[in-house]
Amino acid sequence: MSRLRNLSLFLVLAAVWGSAFVAIKAGLAYFPPVLFAAFRYDVAGIVMLAYAAYAVDDPIPRGRAQWLEVLSGAVFIIAGYHALLFVGETDPAVTSAVAAVIVSLSPLLTTVFARAFLPAERLTAVGVLGLAIGLVGAVVLANPDPANLTGDGTVAKLLVLGAAASFALGSVLSRASDADLPIETMEAWSMLLGAGLTHLIAIGLGESVADAAWTTESLLALGYLSVFASGIGFLIYFDLLDRLGPIEINLVSYVAPVFAAAVGWILLDEGITGATVAGFLIICVGFGLVKRDAIREELRGAGVIG
Structure with a gap:
């Protein structure tokens, strides 16, 4: 039952974060990029x-260890990841496909950081192979233009790579923390501090609230990203991070593009190509290799195998 719960939450998270790409694209038409990210986490x-005030006894972090955990989430997972990603994606050379491929490096980057901070999280050789196959699937699914990958926008692509690295490092540091901090409290204060840092970055880049256009579409995009992709999404993320560890939970960056493609097809009439189907199947193979032990146990428990 615990594994089924984890899998269900994992798929919900992938669906919420995958569909968020549609809301991000919509919102960037109305908001300056870093300020858009800051507004998202203000809300x-x-x-x-x-x-958190409703769900836990004490919604305020106490002590150095708890505030350090909050700070690592604010700096790396909220401010660092979103500021770098949103600025990088404003470059015309960085298409959604290119950004998706780069962000899909997050699980591989997580294994690098885990070797330094979480020795127990290391994967076997088969697990590493599964990660690599999953990355191939993400590339096939995104179907990027090879000429565009090697063309202009080098700095922007490095910014998106920095975003993926920031998220991976934040995940590992959160897992490595020995602070006994409720998920709700950690998430709330990381978002608030991260929003403040993101506002400072926006000011440094010269972005202004006067440049934002407040329309029905922009408010819907902001609301979806704030409540569903950020609030509910990160609540699930940090819960699974504690249960599965940073390497396995960051595999969500492989699965999310599947839901992004489906939502894009339903809402934006974006076609689902053969590359979409092939990428999804390859991702399934890679995911199966990484999670082979858990899958084997589920099949054994269901009586499918002995």
Whole structure:
């Protein structure tokens, strides 16, 4: 039952974060990129702090260890990841496909950081092979233009790579923390502090609230990203991070593009090509290799294998 719960939450997270790409694309037409990310976590942080006040006995971090865990999430997972990603994607040379491929490096980058901070999280050779196959699937699914990958926008592509590295490092540091901090409290304060840092970055880049256009579409995009992709999404993420570890949970970056393609097809009339189907199947193979032991146990428990 625990494995089924984890798998269900994993798929929900992939669906929420995958569909968020549609909302991000919509919102970037109305907001400056870093300011858009800051607004997103202004709202999400307030919502999550209210929920933390309701759900836990003490919604305020106490002591150095707890505040360090909050700070690592604010700096690397909230501010660092989103500021770098949103700025990188404003470059015309960095298409959604190119960005998806680069961000899909997150599980591989996580294994690198885990070797330094979490020796127990190391994968076997078969697990590493599974990660590599999953990356191939993400590339096939995104179907990027090879000429565009090697063309202009080198700095922007490095920014997106930095975003993936920031997220991976933040995941590992959160897992490595020995602070006994409720998920709700950690998430709320990381979002609020991360939003503040992101506002400072926006000011440094010269972005202004006057440049934002407040329309029905922009508010819907902001609301979806704040409540669902950020609030509910990160609540699931940090819960699974504690249960599965950073390497396995960051495999969500392989699965999310599948849902992004499906939502894009339903809402934006984006076609699902043979590359989409092939990429999905390859991702399934890679995921199966990484999770082979858990799958074997589920099949044994169901009586499918002896």
